[in-house]
Ligand code: ADP
């Protein structure tokens with residue numbers, strides 16, 4: 239029998255959350271903190287001091303000896319530097335101390351983080367500042383303090399700061415719209431996000447033997463095993479004991495950290511699994527997803543497994559992504575993407591829907607860029623993931639509503655007069671019929687939109703910053719127009735009809751994987767940016783630059799820095815992958831294949847010596863000559879790849895990205911092809927590392 243887990247008791251027990259604060263802080267300090275997060279004002283030092291003291295006592299009770307300012311640099315991972323609480327007392331002893339200053343502000347000497355040119359070395363300092371809207375927690379003996387990270391000159395050096403800015407911005411613009419519909423109660427609109435996380439688990443012993451997995455997180459070689467995922471016997475299949483033990487452990491740790499882990503199941507590819515949380519506010523969801531990825535890795539190690547978060551760890555089977563469920567919700571608890579019960583509520587729903595459709599169409603390239611990475615290039619457009627073309631799936635009911643608004647017909651009876659927004663009743667929009675099409679990059683799923691192009695290892699901050707900012711922009715334009723209108727209902731009808739008519743092209747309910755869709759999308763003028771190298775230049779287009787600067791999400795320099803870092807990450811990663819490939823070919827693959835072919839030659843000689851020269855030894859001879867040819871080819875290809883690596887432009891420019899994409903990636907593909915053929919021709923006991931059938935069907 240399993241040890242029972244008292245979930246309600248342990249949930250959030252390692253988090254210094256609101257209820258703990260209420261318990262441990264004096265009333266006026268608690269109120270001061272609450273006031274500060276509600277109004278966005280800054281914390282007074284005496285308040286910070288008392289919070290820090292309460293946090294320290296609580297954290298030490300939980301086993302902490304250190305604290306760390308936890309931040310999310312532009313590379314999309316998280317960073318931490320740990321300081322102990324010790325202070326010497328002068329008599330050879332120490333006491334444990336933690337001040338308000340240390341809580342609120344840190345200087346992690348983070349000069350080695352890429353800053354995309356935002357920081358010159360003479361002002362290399364980066365500062366971290368506590369984000370009091372996110373709760374501190376204890377993990378592995380440290381008190382983690384979620385922080386924002388910025389430069390000496392005040393530029394945001396992280397993903398958290400712009401995310402918080404975009405959340406404020408969309409809230410402000412959404413409230414303007416709500417006021418027009420007579421809502422004077424709502425003070426804030428929250429962005430709600432639930433990120434479904436896919437991952438692979440493989441045995442640690444196999445992982446340790448593969449240089450490619452260790453250095454790059456994915457297999458750079460590997461012939462397809464006789465069986466892949468064609469039988470669909472893994473998806474939602476019985477979870478094996480070793481994995482379910484891992485999942486149980488993972489859930490327990492996540493619950494302790496206040497992560498709302500809800501659903502777990504096997505995914506499409508062998509060894510692939512998924513975790514889905516219950517949605518929460520976007521900032522929290524972002525932290526939670528980072529924590530989830532972190533805990534997954536640590537927890538796997540405890541079970542002698544390795545958790546692979548790479549977008550495409552294995553060729554030939556599904557890669558891993560992340561579905562970002564996104565919606566807007568008032569602080570009074572109303573979901574703004576939920577079709578209402580009355581014509582008035584429906585009209586409001588249609589405003590938000592029209593703004594979303596218009597925004598996604600106008601900024602499709604921006605959204606596409608937020609999921610562009612070397613890892614995701616293997617997925618987007620491949621069969622398991624949405625194509626690189628952005629489109630929105632609305633489902634039949636909502637699409638016919640949109641059609642009737644555009645065509646000026648009545649939804650219920652096309653012969654009847656025009657459907658009047660705000661007057662006529664909308665059809666019921668059933669939730670379950672809306673989610674059939676898993677091939678669309680953006681899908682309306684009842685009361686939220688699901689953005690499905692995210693890579694499994696990426697931070698969800700970037701895509702949510704884009705969604706929030708795009709929405710803020712469209713809502714602000716709508717509000718500008720409607721606030722000035724003389725006749726609200728007429729203006730509303732005109733506005734929604736115009737937006738839907740102009741941006742109808744982005745709606746597509748068919749099969750996103752089909753070739754016909756690519757052709758159709760081209761006719762509609764939708765952008766198709768199949769790779770990172772093709773996508774990234776569009777990121778900083780004047781239109782996108784204007785969007786983010788107008789709303790104060792990024793300064794021009796901050797936005798450019800993100801662009802540079804995306805290029806840099808891509809270039810560095812391809813470089814490491816290519817070098818690892820060459821290394822494995824020269825040190826492992828060629829020696830193994832050459833050894834086998836020389837053993838074959840020797841056995842041919844032995845056979846002839848024993849049985850006479852007339853004996854054919856046809857199998858050995860043919861095998862040996864095929865292997866020999868293949869080795870020659872592989873050697874040549876690896877040499878060529880190595881030479882090409884020297885030609886990569888050395889700076890972190892687009893030119894280097896294009897070179898990697900056009901020259902290095904295809905060269906890597908050729909190397910892989912020859913190596914995988916050799917793997918098929920060589921017995922397993924000669925092969926230097928575990929092959930796909932070992933890794934995927936252990
Ligand atoms: P599925 O997509 O498997 O049908 P659900 O639609 O119930 O399952 O939820 C998928 C994910 O969407 C979950 O992480 C869930 O918490 C999240 N989600 C549900 N409602 C919302 C919402 N209003 N805003 C953001 N995310 C949501």
Ligand code: MG
Pocket residue numbers: 434561688
């Ligand atoms: Mg989903």
